[in-house]
Amino acid sequence: MEKSAALIAFAALGQETRLDVFRLLVKAGPEGMTAGAISEALDVRPNTLSTHLAALARSGLVHASREGRSIHYFADLSAVQALVLYLLQDCCGGQPELCAPIAELANAPVQPPGARPSARPIP
Amino acid sequence: MEKSAALIAFAALGQETRLDVFRLLVKAGPEGMTAGAISEALDVRPNTLSTHLAALARSGLVHASREGRSIHYFADLSAVQALVLYLLQDCCGGQPELCAPIAELANAPVQPPGARPSARPIP
DNA sequence: TCCATATTTCGAGAATAATCGAAATATGGA
DNA sequence: TCCATATTTCGATTATTCTCGAAATATGGA
Numbered sequence: 001m002e003k004s005a006a007l008i009a010f011a012a013l014g015q016e017t018r019l020d021v022f023r024l025l026v027k028a029g030p031e032g033m034t035a036g037a038i039s040e041a042l043d044v045r046p047n048t049l050s051t052h053l054a055a056l057a058r059s060g061l062v063h064a065s066r067e068g069r070s071i072h073y074f075a076d077l078s079a080v081q082a083l084v085l086y087l088l089q090d091c092c093g094g095q096p097e098l099c100a101p102i103a104e105l106a107n108a109p110v111q112p113p114g115a116r117p118s119a120r121p122i123p
Numbered sequence: 124m125e126k127s128a129a130l131i132a133f134a135a136l137g138q139e140t141r142l143d144v145f146r147l148l149v150k151a152g153p154e155g156m157t158a159g160a161i162s163e164a165l166d167v168r169p170n171t172l173s174t175h176l177a178a179l180a181r182s183g184l185v186h187a188s189r190e191g192r193s194i195h196y197f198a199d200l201s202a203v204q205a206l207v208l209y210l211l212q213d214c215c216g217g218q219p220e221l222c223a224p225i226a227e228l229a230n231a232p233v234q235p236p237g238a239r240p241s242a243r244p245i246p
Numbered sequence: 247t248c249c250a251t252a253t254t255t256c257g258a259g260a261a262t263a264a265t266c267g268a269a270a271t272a273t274g275g276a
Numbered sequence: 277t278c279c280a281t282a283t284t285t286c287g288a289t290t291a292t293t294c295t296c297g298a299a300a301t302a303t304g305g306a
Contacts, residue, residue: 003139003142003143006136006142007137007138007139007142010133010134010136010137010142011133011134011137011138012134012137013129013137013210014130014133014134014137015130015134015293015294016126016130018292019126019129019130019133020126022210023209023210023212023213026210026211026212026214026215027211027213027215027216028216029214029216029245029295030215034252034253035252035253035254036251036252036253038144038226039253045295045296045297046253046254046256047253047254047295047296047297047298048251048294048295048296049253050254050255051254051255051294051295052294053253053254054254055186065131066302067213068252068304069209069250069251069252069253069302069304070251070252070253070301070303071252071253071254077211077214080207080210080211084203084207087136087145087146087203087252088149088200088203089146089149090149090150091149091150091200092149092150092151092152093150093151093152094288096224138263138264140264157282157283158282158283158284159281159282159283162283165299166268168265168266168284169282169284170265170266170267170268170284171264171265171266171287172283173283173284173285174264174265174284174285175264176283177284185305189272189273191273191274191282192272192273192274192280192281192282192283192284193273193281193283194282194283194284
């Protein structure tokens with residue numbers, strides 16, 4: 001993962017509404033939620049939310065797919081994994097055993113593809 | 124972990140200089156680095172760096188301890204763990220097996236205390 | 247085709263944050 | 277005690293980001 005990508009992702013999570021949105025989508029699981037449902041659940045104006053959803057999507061932390069008139073957003077957990085990996089890269093210089101337990105996260109497979117087959121990509 | 128704490132931590136990492144500092148401290152390991160050494164390594168003015176170090180310390184991602192005339196800063200990996208935990212809390216509603224691998228991170232012990240015994244606390 | 251629903255884009259105003267030079271504080275040693 | 281080193285605090289300037297109302301776009305159905 002490149003630094004600029006990590007930077008954008010952390011900045012995305014460093015804003016209250018966006019952090020709320022991401023956590024909500026994590027809870028929602030692979031099905032995700034529509035923009036409207038998120039807007040209602042968090043009581044955020046649709047246009048404001050749209051801006052935040054765009055930021056989250058740009059960061060790779062969430063993805064979107066249109067289904068009928070609505071657009072479903074869902075969290076990408078592998079992005080979280082990549083983020084942590086980036087943070088812990090080169091941990092403790094030559095003695096990774098100092099932080100080994102947390103670094104195990106690096107090898108864990110996450111969220112197998114094909115979880116949501118019934119969606120169209122956003123144009 | 125509380126939301127406000129997570130928010131502050133993510134915002135701390137969402138800024139280039141601070142992300143660089145944290146990664147540098149992760150590399151440096153439990154010994155950490157002095158503010159001066161960080162300033163030189165990253166080519167950031169001491170007063171600007173001081174502001175960023177204060178933000179990182181406020182967030183709990185780094186801690187400081189004075190040693191002689193210098194102040195050593197070091198990364199707290201357990202803060203990273205807590206952050207990921209917060210993000211993945213309630214993952215996938217009732218079906219945590221959907222994201223189980225990444226969630227294992229939750230139980231890993233990290234960076235046992237007592238790694239740096241020869242330091243004085245900052246007043 | 248026309249309409250209602252769902253979401254996004256645009257432009258502007260207000261709030262926050264980053265950076266810097268200058269000055270202040272803390273520490274150890276001569 | 278006085279000085280040099282290490283770091284922080286202060287105040288101001290510039291840049292970025294958040295939020296909103298209004299208008300635009302996309303979709304499905306009557």
